Amino acid sequence: MNSNEIEIHKELKKYFGFSQFKGLQEQVITSILDRKNTFVIMPTGGGKSLCYQLPALIQEGTAIVVSPLIALMKNQVDAIRSLSSENGIAHVLNSSLTKTEIAQVKKDITSGLTKLLYVAPESLTKEEYVAFLQSVPISFVAIDEAHCISEWGHDFRPEYRNLRNIIKQLGKVPIIGLTATATPKVQEDILKNLDMSDANTFKASFNRPNLYYEVRTKTKNIESDIIRFIKQHKGKSGIIYCLSRKKVESIAEVLQVNGISAVPYHAGLDAKTRAKHQDMFLMEDVDVVVATIAFGMGIDKPDVRFVIHHDIPKSLESYYQETGRAGRDGGEGHCLAYYSYKDVEKLEKFMSGKPVAEQEIGFALLQEVVAYAETSMSRRKFLLHYFGEEFDSETGEGADMDDNVRNPKHKVEAKEEVVKLLEVVRDTKHIYKSKEIVFTLIGRINAVIKAHKTDTQPYFGSGSGHDEKYWMALLRQVLVTGLLSKDIETYGVIKITQEGLDFIKKPVSFMMSEDHEYSEADDEAIVT
Ligand code: ADP
DSSP: GGGGGGGHHHHHHHHHOOOSTTTTHHHHHHHTTHHHHHEEEEEEOOOOOHHHHHHHHSSSSEEEESSSSSHHHHHHHHHHHTTSOOOGGGGEETSSOOOOHHHHHHHHHHHHHOOEEOHHHHHHHHHHHHHHHHHHHTEEEETGGGGGOTTTTTOOOOOOOOOHHHHHHSSSSSSEEESSSOHHHHHHHHHHHOOOOOOOOEEEEOTTEEEEEEEEOOOOTHHHHHHHHHHTTTTTTEEEESSSSSHHHHHHHHHHHHHHOOOOTTTSOOOHHHHHHHHHHHTSSSSEEOOOSSSSSTTOOEEEEEEOOOOOOOOHHHHHHHHSSSSEEEEOEEEEEOOOHHHHHHHHHHHHHHHHHHHHHHHHHHHHHHHHOOSSSSSHHHHHHHHOOOTTTTTTTTOOOOHHHHSSOOOOOHHHHHHHHHHHHHHTTTTOOHHHHHEEEEEEEHHHHHHEEEEEEEETTTTSSSOHHHHHHHHHHHHHTSSEEEEEEEEEEEEEOOHHHHHHHHHOOOEOOOOOOOOOOOOOOOOO
16 A cells, blocks of 8 residues: 555544644655655654554554553553554553463454554564464554664663564564654664664654753752742642652652642552552642652653752753653743762762673763753753754754853853864874863873873873863863764764864854853762
């Protein structure tokens, strides 16, 4: 069946009751109906599910949907069933089913009734299921949360790595990868691991113009600061993220004592309590949920008005996902993060027990969070740059929606310094990460610099007129403009780009702003 032959607008109305497609949905659906491998990168709430549900409903055969979360699969299946008079239209296949239930699922698939079959990646590896799926017509395989395939994503799941081999056993079926998290590196990993470099790729903008981004210094007074903030948002819904369960409990208690209706949520609570607290939040029996990252996946509360990060997250992907739960209805969404460098050190210490490769990735991702927190440039521009998207901080949508833009720091001309910085990166020949670049500029020796004899070079100490902090800030700002690039494969080696080389030849004005000063921290250990 060809996409041209189907009136997909009519089908949209018929099944979902919507009269228009959202964003890139129509293009994505056309690509799927044309049986092309398709890669969809859309922020949460972008309408990804419909992209595969509609083609599944109108095509021959059964579409397999791989998803890591059983609870989410169940929700989706219920939603699809409500669109039809046939329960068999969608099924979940997992280890909790009885023999009789499995027989029913197989019967519905064989008879052509089932259009969507949700499976967890580990179920798909079962030989018995694979053998069965080989014997029935499959329309396509959709892989939801496709970033789980990448170690650079925020939720790496090794079982995702087997998917490509299993799908190959099913014959020539198109693959649809979907994710809400795609830095260029994760994107590349997904295409490589699913062996679909030929895929039609659709990437929606990650800009959330209604969200306001703010970072505050974390001090001893953080609790009273949070209470004050919540009282200014009286009666509104909000989420507070903490890294440890202990902190979740203590903050929830402090809020309750201060007359704020709040409940805790973390994986240490039993399932019943978790479900109850989640429902209380969704039903607006409480205003605030204090949670670890265990809370939020698949929670579709449109009017969350603020998301507070009591502790900085481990990566900007997590930060974006978590803050993204605010303002889904397009209304106000205040994203407030507390930052102190001590928290970063705690996280680093916490990671030090992990395997080396994982540690390196963890450190590199964390460095980006540090840079985001400390930057004095447009936070939106910084975030979007991280996701491979250019943003005009003067005219872009939501350009004035962050603390740095509203209260700009004093800017100074740094044309000559940029040239010095670029020259050091060029002349040290792409071997150094930010730290050694900055050390070379200020003339500080460490073992790495000694080993490369950089301290004997004429440019060693060429930037000693400024301190380490200045150069670090400048380096970050130059990175965002694209004169330098950071190589993620090598965990952060800095390279000069063609634009950077051009800048050295013909420098132009470069206004930099100095980074924020941060100090203080709380003193609690992380126990996740
Ligand atoms: P994602 O999976 O990208 O986070 P969802 O698939 O959950 O997003 O969709 C987010 C919301 O958008 C859902 O409430 C869904 O019903 C709604 N939605 C999806 N497509 C459309 C459309 N074409 N018109 C109106 N609403 C839509």
